Amino acid sequence: MSSKTKLIIALLVLLVMALGVVGVAYVTTKKAITGPGGAPSAPPAQGEISSSPKMGRFDLGEFVATSRDEELHYIKIQVEVGYIGNLEQELEERKAELRDAITTILMKLNIQRAKEDYIDHFMHKDIETELNRILGKTTSESRIIKVFIPVFLIN
Numbered sequence: 001m002s003s004k005t006k007l008i009i010a011l012l013v014l015l016v017m018a019l020g021v022v023g024v025a026y027v028t029t030k031k032a033i034t035g036p037g038g039a040p041s042a043p044p045a046q047g048e049i050s051s052s053p054k055m056g057r058f059d060l061g062e063f064v065a066t067s068r069d070e071e072l073h074y075i076k077i078q079v080e081v082g083y084i085g086n087l088e089q090e091l092e093e094r095k096a097e098l099r100d101a102i103t104t105i106l107m108k109l110n111i112q113r114a115k116e117d118y119i120d121h122f123m124h125k126d127i128e129t130e131l132n133r134i135l136g137k138t139t140s141e142s143r144i145i146k147v148f149i150p151v152f153l154i155n
Helices: 004-036 048-050 088-093 095-107 112-117 122-135
Strands: 056-066 074-084 145-154
Touching: 048 056, 048 095, 056 095, 056 145, 074 088, 074 112, 074 122, 088 095, 095 122, 112 122, 122 145
Parallel strands: none
Antiparallel strands: 056 074, 074 145
């Protein structure tokens, strides 16, 4: 075989491989769009969006706690909770108790663990679980469903 023939065969092989990749990408995209049932998934209707329960937000304020490291370090966060139902009055009445629980959670962390838990949202979940335990609202309609930590600082 001449070098020209080898070049043409190599180009044809590359072209077939490229078409194969494009074909696989096309099939994968189609499956992602249609979903597991095969029918295209439609966006939620306007009535479904507005009928979902509204989430209220309650600001628990800023927290500063010392870490468990040998050196003196501080962890500073701001916490807001998202809730459904009519929890606002109870949150206001029990704010001090909830703040104590969050400070206790922070004081059990060292700096490295605090960073990891914040990034992985484990800190958010720990706070949510503890606050729901304190409020005794783990299965009822009115409960904390999300914890927001807009400020996270380590000194």
